[in-house]
Amino acid sequence: MIGIIDPDTVDATNLQRQVxxxxxxxxxxxxxxxxERLVALNPDIRVEAFQAEFDSSKAxxxxxxxxxxxxxxxxxxxxxxxxxxxxxxxxxxxxxxVDRFEGQVALFDGRTGPCYRCLYPEPxxxxxxxxxxxxxxxxxxxxVGMLQAHLALQCLISGGDSLHPLSPVAGRxxxxxxxxxxxxxxxxxxxxxxxxxxSVPPQSxxxxxxxxxxxPACFMGQAAVTAHELATRLDRGGDVPILVDVRTDEEWExxxxxxxxxxxxxxLEQGLVxxxxxxxxxxVVYCRSxxxxxxxxxxxxxxxxxxxxxxxxxxxxxxLQARSRV
Ligand SMILES: [Zn+2]
Numbered sequence: 285m286i287g288i289i290d291p292d293t294v295d296a297t298n299l300q301r302q303v304x305x306x307x308x309x310x311x312x313x314x315x316x317x318x319x320e321r322l323v324a325l326n327p328d329i330r331v332e333a334f335q336a337e338f339d340s341s342k343a344x345x346x347x348x349x350x351x352x353x354x355x356x357x358x359x360x361x362x363x364x365x366x367x368x369x370x371x372x373x374x375x376x377x378x379x380x381x382v383d384r385f386e387g388q389v390a391l392f393d394g395r396t397g398p399c400y401r402c403l404y405p406e407p408x409x410x411x412x413x414x415x416x417x418x419x420x421x422x423x424x425x426x427x428v429g430m431l432q433a434h435l436a437l438q439c440l441i442s443g444g445d446s447l448h449p450l451s452p453v454a455g456r457x458x459x460x461x462x463x464x465x466x467x468x469x470x471x472x473x474x475x476x477x478x479x480x481x482x483s484v485p486p487q488s489x490x491x492x493x494x495x496x497x498x499x500p501a502c503f504m505g506q507a508a509v510t511a512h513e514l515a516t517r518l519d520r521g522g523d524v525p526i527l528v529d530v531r532t533d534e535e536w537e538x539x540x541x542x543x544x545x546x547x548x549x550x551x552l553e554q555g556l557v558x559x560x561x562x563x564x565x566x567x568v569v570y571c572r573s574x575x576x577x578x579x580x581x582x583x584x585x586x587x588x589x590x591x592x593x594x595x596x597x598x599x600x601x602x603x604l605q606a607r608s609r610v
Contacts, residue, residue, distance in 0.1 A: 286329060288332070289336060298314075305317050344491070352436060355380070356429070364401065364492070367399055368489050371399055372487075378435045384424075385463035386461050387425075387431075388458070391453070397483065398474065401479050401480060402475050405476070405575060406578055427460060455475070456472055510605075511602040511604070514568060525591075527569075528570070529571070531572060531599075533548070544570075565591050574595060
């Protein structure tokens with residue numbers, strides 16, 4: 285069975301690159317038009333269409349039905365959610381992305397890593413344009429899509445047998461640059477030992493909802509603050525946030541930011557939260573380098589703490605930029 289999920293309807297501007305549709309489909313739900321076209325190609329296949337956004341509320345129940353995920357989304361929120369959900373469910377993921385004349389394709393194995401978060405730990409803060417906004421040639425999307433489809437077929441045909449002649453290699457990023465003809469290169473993605481997705485037990489992966497990630501009501505209105513921003517705010521004596529150190533007991537004993545409270549990440553993972561924090565309290569979480577605290581921020585958000593921010597670069601960055609405070 286093939287499942288397709290997408291909330292949109294077909295628009296005339298899609299037609300130069302989205303080859304499942306014709307101008308007669310304009311205004312129809314994309315998933316319906318796609319299902320019809322695929323079944324017309326092969327009446328023996330079963331295609332399920334879901335006209336909806338792929339969000340955290342349905343990610344697990346949807347993925348449970350399938351052996352492989354192919355991510356063709358055009359935004360980072362969905363891309364990170366697909367990655368996290370695939371790892372939570374232990375399903376391989378074929379990722380692809382396009383930006384103007386360049387593309388990226390990779391297969392992630394869904395069990396051992398590396399994963400998409402090893403490549404990009406967090407969604408970028410800057411506004412990144414999607415295909416609609418930046419303009420893209422249909423041939424670039426087609427080329428990248430063909431490589432993505434090929435990886436998906438390899439994965440399904442080999443069925444996880446590493447000795448099969450078509451067995452694909454997971455964890456390698458293929459970069460395609462079509463600005464000056466075909467330019468293809470492949471790099472191995474290093475697995476991050478502190479990756480919040482593929483280096484933790486699958487059951488502790490928290491799927492972040494779109495609402496939580498798009499409207500953080502946190503310190504300075506930011507989901508993450510730099511050590512410089514925090515130091516400047518402390519100097520001015522404005523609405524000073526509480527600092528929460530999520531490192532281990534040993535790291536805390538060695539040194540910590542004065543005034544901080546200590547609450548190890550492992551306690552959060554067990555569902556325990558500091559008793560002196562309210563749902564509306566402004567607080568900034570830190571660890572050594574900002575990775576464990578990013579995970580802590582996800583866990584706090586999941587439990588309804590809207591005022592949480594992450595200290596980018598952790599205490600290491602704090603030491604560099606505000607040395608006198610430690
Ligand atoms: Zn990872």
